[in-house]
Amino acid sequence: MKIRVLFFAALKDLAGKSEGIYEANSEETAAGMAIKILGFSSSLLFAVNDELVASDFKLSDGDQLAFIPPMAGG
Amino acid sequence: MFIKIISEPIHVNEALGYVRDPSCGAVTMFEGNIRNENNGIEVQNLEYEVYETLFHKEVNTILDEARAKWKIHKVAVIQRTGLLQVGDTGLIICVSSGHRREALDSLSYIIEEFKKRAPVWKKERTTVSEQWINWTPQI
Numbered sequence: 001m002k003i004r005v006l007f008f009a010a011l012k013d014l015a016g017k018s019e020g021i022y023e024a025n026s027e028e029t030a031a032g033m034a035i036k037i038l039g040f041s042s043s044l045l046f047a048v049n050d051e052l053v054a055s056d057f058k059l060s061d062g063d064q065l066a067f068i069p070p071m072a073g074g
Numbered sequence: 075m076f077i078k079i080i081s082e083p084i085h086v087n088e089a090l091g092y093v094r095d096p097s098c099g100a101v102t103m104f105e106g107n108i109r110n111e112n113n114g115i116e117v118q119n120l121e122y123e124v125y126e127t128l129f130h131k132e133v134n135t136i137l138d139e140a141r142a143k144w145k146i147h148k149v150a151v152i153q154r155t156g157l158l159q160v161g162d163t164g165l166i167i168c169v170s171s172g173h174r175r176e177a178l179d180s181l182s183y184i185i186e187e188f189k190k191r192a193p194v195w196k197k198e199r200t201t202v203s204e205q206w207i208n209w210t211p212q213i
Contacts, residue, residue, distance in 0.1 A: 009123050009195035010206040043209060050127040066125060072208040073153075073194030074106055074165060074185060 001026060001061035003033060011067050014038065024059055031055035034067055043070055075137050076150040079124055084163045089150035093170035098147050100177035104185050106165035108158050115200045122155045122164055125193035129153065136187045144180040146171045151184075153194065164196075 003024045007015040015037070024033060030046035030053055045068040046053050052068075059065060076092045086105065093101055108120050137149050147170045154164045167184055171177040196207045 006125070008125055008193070009197070010210050012123075013206075014211055038211075040211070043211075047125070047128055050131065052128070052132075066128070068125065068128075068193060069195065069206070069211075070209040071189075071191065071193055072196050072206070073192040074189035 001028075001059070003028075003059055004062075004064045005033065005037065006064065006066040008066065009069050011038065011044075011069055028059050029055065030057045030059065030065055033059065033065055038067065044068060075134065075148070076152075077130055077133050077137075078151070079126055079129060079153045079155055081154070081156045084152050084154050084166050086163070086166055089152050089166045089168040092150040093148040093168045095147055095170055097172060098170040098177075099172055100174040101168060101170045102174075102177040102181040103169075104165070104167040104181055105163055108160050108162050108164060110160045112198060112200065115202060117160060118199045118201065119160070120158050120164070120199070121197040122153075122158060123195045123197070124153060124155045128193045132191050132193065133188065136184055136191060139187070140169075140180045140184050143183065144171065144176040146176055146180050149180075149184070151188075153192075 001024050003022050005022050006019045012018050031041040034041035047066040048063050150168045152166045169177045169181045198207050
């Protein structure tokens with residue numbers, strides 16, 4: 001299945017792009033995709049289709065997955 | 075409630091004008107500005123990045139929580155994005171209520187939750203380094 005992945009802030013610098021389309025196995029989780037693509041998942045939050053989800057959220061074909069680094073607003 | 079993300083300079087009066095009301099004796103405002111130093115090092119500028127769709131959802135949730143806790147009339151949030159210089163305003167939050175205590179306490183709650191939960195990031199450029207505030211991946 002295909003997943004659209006969004007990168008923000010330090011992760012965008014790390015990935016060298018703000019988004020990309022990635023292949024994923026069925027039953028793949030949000031954190032599993034982070035480990036595959038970034039090499040780590042700790043410190044991150046995840047949003048699927050613009051909703052925050054748990055790290056073990058199971059992805060579906062066509063989902064948009066955002067990797068969210070620690071926030072720094074205000 | 076009024077929530078807006080803009081790339082142009084923030085006009086404080088837009089937020090104040092939205093929340094002011096004849097029924098409200100109190101208006102409070104938080105203005106987040108770009109400071110000229112961080113830990114003694116001169117800051118040159120800050121780059122703001124926002125995950126806009128999630129920002130609207132999360133900030134709406136925070137404002138709903140504040141409304142459930144305090145009797146407040148209106149809230150305005152304006153977030154700037156893009157490259158900001160020292161002295162520029164990155165964030166405005168205004169709250170109006172009948173009396174001062176609700177406006178003061180709810181504003182404090184909103185800004186503290188905003189800092190933890192609003193998907194906003196800042197890349198700080200100083201005279202000696204350039205880094206995302208709060209977190210840099212350790213690979």
